[in-house]
Amino acid sequence: KQEVTQIPAALSVPEGENLVLNCSFTDSAIYNLQWFRQDPGKGLTSLLLIQSSQREQTSGRLNASLDKSSGRSTLYIAASQPGDSATYLCAAYSGTYKYIFGTGTRLKVLA
Amino acid sequence: EPEVTQTPSHQVTQMGQEVILRCVPISNHLYFYWYRQILGQKVEFLVSFYNNEISEKSEIFDDQFSVERPDGSNFTLKIRSTKLEDSAMYFCASSGATSGRNEQFFGPGTRLTVL
Numbered sequence: 608k609q610e611v612t613q614i615p616a617a618l619s620v621p622e623g624e625n626l627v628l629n630c631s632f633t634d635s636a637i638y639n640l641q642w643f644r645q646d647p648g649k650g651l652t653s654l655l656l657i658q659s660s661q662r663e664q665t666s667g668r669l670n671a672s673l674d675k676s677s678g679r680s681t682l683y684i685a686a687s688q689p690g691d692s693a694t695y696l697c698a699a700y701s702g703t704y705k706y707i708f709g710t711g712t713r714l715k716v717l718a
Numbered sequence: 719e720p721e722v723t724q725t726p727s728h729q730v731t732q733m734g735q736e737v738i739l740r741c742v743p744i745s746n747h748l749y750f751y752w753y754r755q756i757l758g759q760k761v762e763f764l765v766s767f768y769n770n771e772i773s774e775k776s777e778i779f780d781d782q783f784s785v786e787r788p789d790g791s792n793f794t795l796k797i798r799s800t801k802l803e804d805s806a807m808y809f810c811a812s813s814g815a816t817s818g819r820n821e822q823f824f825g826p827g828t829r830l831t832v833l
Contacts, residue, residue, distance in 0.1 A: 641821065650826040651761070651809065696761065704766035704774040705751065706811075706822060711760065 609634040609701050613709035620687055621717050628682040628712045630697035635675045641706065642671050642682050643696040651696065655682070687716045720744045722825035724810050730831045731800055739795045739828045741810030750793045751811040751822060752785065754778070761809065767793065800832045 610633045620626055630640070639658045643651040655664045655671040657680065663672040670683040680697055694713045698706035723742045731737050743750050752764040766773040767785055784796045793812075797804055807829050811822040 639821065643824075648829075650807075651824040653821075653824070656821050698761070700822070704749070704768075705763040705776075706753075706761075707763070708753075708761040 611709040617713040619715045630680040724825035743812030747812035749813045753809045754806040756806045
């Protein structure tokens with residue numbers, strides 16, 4: 608049974624810092640892994656999708672990597688801004704018709 | 719850019735009442751999903767739907783829940799007799815045809831409040 612965990616649960620950093628969010632999954636037989644952003648009380652905004660055959664994906668200041676053998680993905684945010692403050696979720700798709708979501712990392716970037 | 723839409727954005731109901739949450743998936747997608755997120759908790763899978771039948775359902779998706787694609791464009795989640803613990807954000811998602819490369823596109827969610 609796939610389980611997804613995210614560390615840390617919460618993170619507070621000063622503006623401008625580079626930071627890394629971690630996502631671990633127990634079943635390495637995933638088809639893809641997706642990172643989302645969620646603002647308080649709002650929906651899920653897709654940030655990056657990494658297929659199982661890929662090692663990383665980049666979009667602007669965001670870079671996500673995937674290491675299936677170790678069951679890990681990281682989301683790297685460069686030069687963080689107060690507008691990046693949100694909860695970041697990772698979700699693993701194992702081909703069993705559903706995403707398994709992590710518990711999220713609540714990020715606060717201080718101006 | 720095509721997107722998944724959901725209505726209503728917020729639904730308030732009394733315990734024991736039936737509710738129907740509506741979703742319009744992306745038009746050429748074939749797989750449809752419902753997830754829910756209780757306040758402060760993780761997003762949980764409820765059900766997946768393909769070719770007019772349920773592909774998989776979680777243990778949350780009991781006899782009180784049902785899904786339907788009534789007219790080829792809408793995808794609905796019905797809760798027959800709501801309970802207080804059904805209060806949550808409900809997300810609809812859809813994905814395309816190619817197995818193994820399913821990026822799921824999520825709607826903005828419906829916040830259900832059961833009083």
